Amino acid sequence: MADSKAPPPVPAGGGDKIEEESLDSDGLKVEDNTIPIAVAVIVGLLTLLLLYLYTRKRRLGREVLICGICDSGKTTLFSQLLSAKLVQTYTSMTHNQMTLPVENKSSVELVDVPGHERVRGQVLESFSSTARAILFVVDSNTVSKQIRDVAECLHSILSLQIISQNSPPVLIICNKQDADLAKGSPAVQNLMEKEIEKVRRTRSSQLAGIEGDEGSVVFIGKEGKAFEFKDLACEVQFEECSAIDLETLPGVKKWICEKA
Ligand SMILES: Nc1nc2c(ncn2[C@@H]2O[C@H](COP(=O)(O)OP(=O)(O)OP(=O)(O)O)[C@@H](O)[C@H]2O)c(=O)[nH]1
Ligand SMILES: [Mg+2]
Secondary structure: OOOOOOOOOOOOOOHHHHHHHHEOOOOOEOOOOHHHHHHHHHHHHHHHHHHHHHHHHHHOOOEEEEEOOOOOOHHHHHHHHHHOOOOOOOOOOOOEEEEEEEOOEEEEEEEEOOOOHHHHHHHHHHHOOOEEEEEEEEEOOOOOOOHHHHHHHHHHHHOEHHHHHHOOOEEEEEEOOOOOOOOOHHHHHHHHHHHHHHHHHHHHHHHHHOOOHHHHEOOOOOOOOOOOHHHOOOOEEEEEOOOOOHHHOHHHHHHHHHHO
16 A cells, blocks of 8 residues: 655655755746746837827828928929929919828828918918928028017917827928028028027917916927027927929938938
């Protein structure tokens, strides 16, 4: 008859130690799951991160908005980019939208947003949530005289909550470089940063007095320091060109392809 109190057979080669580590207080076998759990957590987090990046990119939509004040050259640029044709333009009172094919990528929807303040606001309302990128056109010849309007226009776009949240990249196009008094991009940037700083201060004090009005408008740049484009969440670049001259537009086309 077998002895019921006989100890269990001991495996060869230091089995004592293995048994000790894999048994819990009740004598049940416990497996060490630390590594599989860690791998599962890392895979889960990476999946969430990829999902976030994917949906964020999708939320940007396909629209490339051409913005700027009246007469800066938006419709001229729109026509040149789409059909390489110089057209006779008139003050736009409604937006133009056309599909622009992009090499090796999905096409984008080019939207010419009228400079007229009232129409501009309505069009921006429709497209701001899906803007993939923004071309902001400046007349480099008259920018000194019109700097307040130019700064207010760009500030009004960048401070929209949805634009600030999605942060589409911005190309500031210093247009009309063919004109004798045209300013170069460093001078345009300098003028714009100084004026946006003033606009920002005025807007902040106005907003402070109206409770709850901050809803769709946000502060742009860094608080407590002068406004600089490099402090924005979105990427901002400058490009010099003349919309009337197709040969000056490769930089703009390349930028659109990169951001498409
Ligand atoms: N010299 C010069 N003139 C330009 C250039 N680009 C546009 N223009 C002229 O500037 C004027 C206004 O151009 P538009 O393209 O109509 O301007 P816009 O920004 O669409 O203006 P709105 O529709 O009023 O918002 C037209 O007479 C264009 O021919 C340029 O690079 N150089
Ligand atoms: Mg126009």
